[in-house]
Amino acid sequence: MINNQQxxxxxxxxxxxxxxxxxLGQRGxxxxxxxxxxxxxxxxxxxxxxxxxxxxxxxxxxxxxxGIEDKVKDLCIPMNGRMLHDKGGxxxxxxxSGREHEYINSISRQDLNALLLDEAEKHKNVNIHFNKKxxxxxxxxxxxxxxxxxxxxxxxxxxxTIIATDGAGSALRKSYYLEKEFxxxxxxxxxxxxxxxxxxxxxxxxxxxxxxxxxxxxxxxxFMLIALPNLDGSFTxxxxxxxxxxxxxxxxxxxxxxxxxxxxKEFPDALELMPNLVEDFFENPTAPLGTVKCSPWHYKGNTLxxxxxxxxxxxxxxQGMNASFEDVVEFDKVLxxxxxxxEATFKAYEKNRKKDTxxxxxxxxDNFHEMKDHVGQAIFQEKRKIEMxxxxxxxxxxxxxxxxxxxxxxxxxxxxxxxxxAQDKAILNMLSDGVISTDDDxxxxxxxxxxxxxxxxxxxxxxxxx
Amino acid sequence: MINNQQxxxxxxxxxxxxxxxxxLGQRGxxxxxxxxxxxxxxxxxxxxxxxxxxxxxxxxxxxxxxGIEDKVKDLCIPMNGRMLHDKGGxxxxxxxSGREHEYINSISRQDLNALLLDEAEKHKNVNIHFNKKxxxxxxxxxxxxxxxxxxxxxxxxxxxTIIATDGAGSALRKSYYLEKEFxxxxxxxxxxxxxxxxxxxxxxxxxxxxxxxxxxxxxxxxFMLIALPNLDGSFTxxxxxxxxxxxxxxxxxxxxxxxxxxxxKEFPDALELMPNLVEDFFENPTAPLGTVKCSPWHYKGNTLxxxxxxxxxxxxxxQGMNASFEDVVEFDKVLxxxxxxxEATFKAYEKNRKKDTxxxxxxxxDNFHEMKDHVGQAIFQEKRKIEMxxxxxxxxxxxxxxxxxxxxxxxxxxxxxxxxxAQDKAILNMLSDGVISTDDDxxxxxxxxxxxxxxxxxxxxxxxxx
Numbered sequence: 050m051i052n053n054q055q056x057x058x059x060x061x062x063x064x065x066x067x068x069x070x071x072x073l074g075q076r077g078x079x080x081x082x083x084x085x086x087x088x089x090x091x092x093x094x095x096x097x098x099x100x101x102x103x104x105x106x107x108x109x110x111x112x113x114x115x116g117i118e119d120k121v122k123d124l125c126i127p128m129n130g131r132m133l134h135d136k137g138g139x140x141x142x143x144x145x146s147g148r149e150h151e152y153i154n155s156i157s158r159q160d161l162n163a164l165l166l167d168e169a170e171k172h173k174n175v176n177i178h179f180n181k182k183x184x185x186x187x188x189x190x191x192x193x194x195x196x197x198x199x200x201x202x203x204x205x206x207x208x209x210t211i212i213a214t215d216g217a218g219s220a221l222r223k224s225y226y227l228e229k230e231f232x233x234x235x236x237x238x239x240x241x242x243x244x245x246x247x248x249x250x251x252x253x254x255x256x257x258x259x260x261x262x263x264x265x266x267x268x269x270x271x272f273m274l275i276a277l278p279n280l281d282g283s284f285t286x287x288x289x290x291x292x293x294x295x296x297x298x299x300x301x302x303x304x305x306x307x308x309x310x311x312x313x314k315e316f317p318d319a320l321e322l323m324p325n326l327v328e329d330f331f332e333n334p335t336a337p338l339g340t341v342k343c344s345p346w347h348y349k350g351n352t353l354x355x356x357x358x359x360x361x362x363x364x365x366x367x368q369g370m371n372a373s374f375e376d377v378v379e380f381d382k383v384l385x386x387x388x389x390x391x392e393a394t395f396k397a398y399e400k401n402r403k404k405d406t407x408x409x410x411x412x413x414x415d416n417f418h419e420m421k422d423h424v425g426q427a428i429f430q431e432k433r434k435i436e437m438x439x440x441x442x443x444x445x446x447x448x449x450x451x452x453x454x455x456x457x458x459x460x461x462x463x464x465x466x467x468x469x470x471a472q473d474k475a476i477l478n479m480l481s482d483g484v485i486s487t488d489d490d491x492x493x494x495x496x497x498x499x500x501x502x503x504x505x506x507x508x509x510x511x512x513x514x515x
Numbered sequence: 516m517i518n519n520q521q522x523x524x525x526x527x528x529x530x531x532x533x534x535x536x537x538x539l540g541q542r543g544x545x546x547x548x549x550x551x552x553x554x555x556x557x558x559x560x561x562x563x564x565x566x567x568x569x570x571x572x573x574x575x576x577x578x579x580x581x582g583i584e585d586k587v588k589d590l591c592i593p594m595n596g597r598m599l600h601d602k603g604g605x606x607x608x609x610x611x612s613g614r615e616h617e618y619i620n621s622i623s624r625q626d627l628n629a630l631l632l633d634e635a636e637k638h639k640n641v642n643i644h645f646n647k648k649x650x651x652x653x654x655x656x657x658x659x660x661x662x663x664x665x666x667x668x669x670x671x672x673x674x675x676t677i678i679a680t681d682g683a684g685s686a687l688r689k690s691y692y693l694e695k696e697f698x699x700x701x702x703x704x705x706x707x708x709x710x711x712x713x714x715x716x717x718x719x720x721x722x723x724x725x726x727x728x729x730x731x732x733x734x735x736x737x738f739m740l741i742a743l744p745n746l747d748g749s750f751t752x753x754x755x756x757x758x759x760x761x762x763x764x765x766x767x768x769x770x771x772x773x774x775x776x777x778x779x780k781e782f783p784d785a786l787e788l789m790p791n792l793v794e795d796f797f798e799n800p801t802a803p804l805g806t807v808k809c810s811p812w813h814y815k816g817n818t819l820x821x822x823x824x825x826x827x828x829x830x831x832x833x834q835g836m837n838a839s840f841e842d843v844v845e846f847d848k849v850l851x852x853x854x855x856x857x858e859a860t861f862k863a864y865e866k867n868r869k870k871d872t873x874x875x876x877x878x879x880x881d882n883f884h885e886m887k888d889h890v891g892q893a894i895f896q897e898k899r900k901i902e903m904x905x906x907x908x909x910x911x912x913x914x915x916x917x918x919x920x921x922x923x924x925x926x927x928x929x930x931x932x933x934x935x936x937a938q939d940k941a942i943l944n945m946l947s948d949g950v951i952s953t954d955d956d957x958x959x960x961x962x963x964x965x966x967x968x969x970x971x972x973x974x975x976x977x978x979x980x981x
Binding site: 232233234235236237238239292337339342418423470473474477478481508509511512513 | 698699700701702703704705758803805808884889936939940943944947974975977978979
């Protein structure tokens with residue numbers, strides 16, 4: 050059993066690190082956190098990180114665990130569905146669920162992170178230091194090398210165990226890779242698309258220029274624009290576009306004229322709301338979209354990767370932050386087991402958790418194609434219509450893949466993926482074969498979908514497929 | 516169009532590099548090759564690389580291209596099937612194909628590489644230098660840094676283009692990764708198992724101690740032993756075993772007594788043929804089993820990765836060398852198109868080829884599980900029996916996944932994988948559901964398998980699955 054007087058060093062006070070510090074502080078550990086950036090409660094958030102995020106049930110489960118669910122609710126803007134915008138400026142609202150109480154939220158990264166830091170610092174046994182960048186981790190000796198941003202001085206910190214929540218560019222993960230001390234499986238996969246953040250500013254009266262309670266999507270097949278609302282009446286807009294392929298791409302959108310022409314042609318209704326487009330476009334960076342997977346996450350009981358440091362994913366399922374928060378919930382469950390030592394704890398955590406973070410990484414890439422392309426196709430729209438009707442008529446008996454992933458926080462991502470994909474395959478094929486149609490009796494559809502989904506899962510099992 | 520007076524620098528004179536040098540020499544280019552190892556025609560091959568390899572139709576296609584098919588045939592030992600050995604010492608020969616002319620071959624890495632070097636050096640425009648290790652590649656300036664093994668002197672080589680065939684530990688791939696000049700997707704995935712080479716020495720009369728014309732397998736569920744014949748009457752034996760899991764593993768096989776006990780219990784008939792087991796076991800290294808994928812393979816027209824440098828795979832489909840040889844055939848096809856420049860050539864090559872090397876990487880991992888486990892299961896044996904009967908009765912109308920991958924060199928690995936997996940799924944499910952049995956009329960089985968395979972592929976297509 051692990052003595053809770055142990056000294057835990059956390060690298061990174063982003064969303065995952067500050068939640069982890071709060072939870073470990075509540076459990077009584079001596080927690081020291083080093084963060085490379087300045088304290089975001091005192092300075093503006095740095096550019097290059099997304100401004101708002103999708104917050105949903107898996108994330109909320111973690112907020113309940115640490116007892117701040119109500120405080121977080123005040124920061125949330127509910128988004129009930131996707132508002133689809135076609136080239137003619139027509140809009141269509143596609144709900145996320147047939148159950149009215151199921152929706153996702155837009156939340157400010159900065160506000161939420163600030164809240165978590167405030168809550169963590171209420172614990173005397175939690176100490177957070179800013180402007181200290183981790184350069185490398187000596188995982189064999191359980192020490193980390195830091196550099197002070199102001200003085201440039203380097204110093205070494207010792208601990209009983211080190212948990213790195215230092216994001217996609219993790220210093221600990223880099224040390225695992227470069228040291229070649231053990232067989233470290235690792236992948237970084239980039240999409241051919243990058244992204245750029247833009248904005249729709251508030252109306253003159255401080256209100257919202259377009260419908261507030263939705264995630265807006267302009268799907269265009271090979272690229273897309275999305276927008277999420279902020280509390281101040283603005284929307285953060287993100288353009289997802291290929292770097293090099295297609296008529297318009299990030300490489301050739303090089304002048305104000307071409308950028309304006311592109312938006313005029315593809316997103317005319319958005320352009321009307323964005324007089325600041327050209328300024329935003331050339332001021333804000335273009336950033337890549339990558340997935341990182343690795344294993345093992347831990348080196349003995351000395352060090353552990355958590356959050357994006359262990360599993361960075363693309364943003365298309367709105368699950369990046371939620372998955373990292375769920376990491377803390379799952380880690381907390383393992384701590385409850387009172388295993389003998391950190392090594393047993395880390396091993397049990399990774400064994401249980403990795404299958405699920407691998408699954409959400411793959412689901413997020415799938416959803417990129419769904420959002421930019423499939424949502425505009427007739428057969429996918431029919432499937433969606435049927436699933437909304439099923440969820441409405443049988444709220445306890447049916448959940449779509451999206452609902453399983455987003456609103457069913459008591460099943461893992463992997464189970465949600467396998468069941469959700471089988472349901473999608475069942476519905477799409479029965480629609481294509483004329484076995485079901487959107488006009489059929491909904492109870493009859495439910496029976497057919499359940500039977501066919503079960504058969505698909507069973508066929509895969511017999512063939513030895515995942 | 517590319518002038519064939521161009522200077523091409525090849526890094527690595529292994530199997531892929533020496534074949535590439537030969538082919539580019541035949542096409543008239545000025546080819547310079549640097550190899551880190553000594554000339555294997557003058558010294559013993561170094562330990563740690565497999566001694567013999569499986570050679571089959573895709574590899575042979577390349578030998579035909581360069582006109583040395585007959586010379587290679589003299590180095591080959593045909594293996595008609597898998598000879599399965601159970602714990603009781605009983606054996607069962609499972610053919611690779613129902614068509615008698617389809618078999619794979621065991622071939623010596625050293626003999627084949629020596630032949631390719633001899634053939635390449637017959638061309639005055641091909642120059643091969645040994646004992647020169649590549650340290651890094653400056654891909655922006657199309658130069659490579661080498662170190663002479665004897666003098667330790669470093670020197671830089673310039674070229675019009677550089678092709679790296681320097682294997683799984685490629686210096687060019689490392690430069691791509693470390694330089695961060697472009698978005699480089701990269702993965703290294705290790706199995707939890709490693710491997711160790713052992714041997715069955717020739718009989719006193721110089722003959723083979725066990726059946727010569729088969730690939731011997733001792734499948735044991737979680738681990739396995741295999742053996743391939745050599746021309747001198749010996750077999751090279753390989754143990755595939757977990758590093759850390761299970762009752763016996765590489766970590767705990769630490770004394771002669773435990774090693775002997777393990778073989779006595781699991782491989783008693785092999786142990787009888789291996790009086791040299793303990794010596795081999797403690798002299799030979801334990802090596803990891805990894806898969807490497809990456810993209811892009813090329814940087815503009817300056818540099819290109821080929822062979823294991825671009826796509827290292829695990830050995831379980833016997834396709835590592837064959838895939839690398841096929842790379843040269845596919846590259847040669849693109850050269851025939853006379854594209855404008857190296858960049859267009861490299862781009863067209865990668866676009867066509869990567870889907871296939873990704874597929875064989877995945878198939879090779881699948882086959883690990885098939886060889887150590889599935890071959891011992893009743894339903895997989897029934898499937899295999901049906902497929903042999905189909906191939907025998909309908910040699911032009913049916914090919915199993917194994918045949919599609921191994922003997923159908925005119926379709927790509929990806930097509931072979933998709934069709935082969937669908938066939939496997941069809942047969943396994945129809946066996947499980949009692950729709951077909953091994954006693955049925957074979958023509959009726961063919962009809963059902965074809966219909967069901969088509970339905971499976973169509974269902975996947977409609978669901979948007981690969």
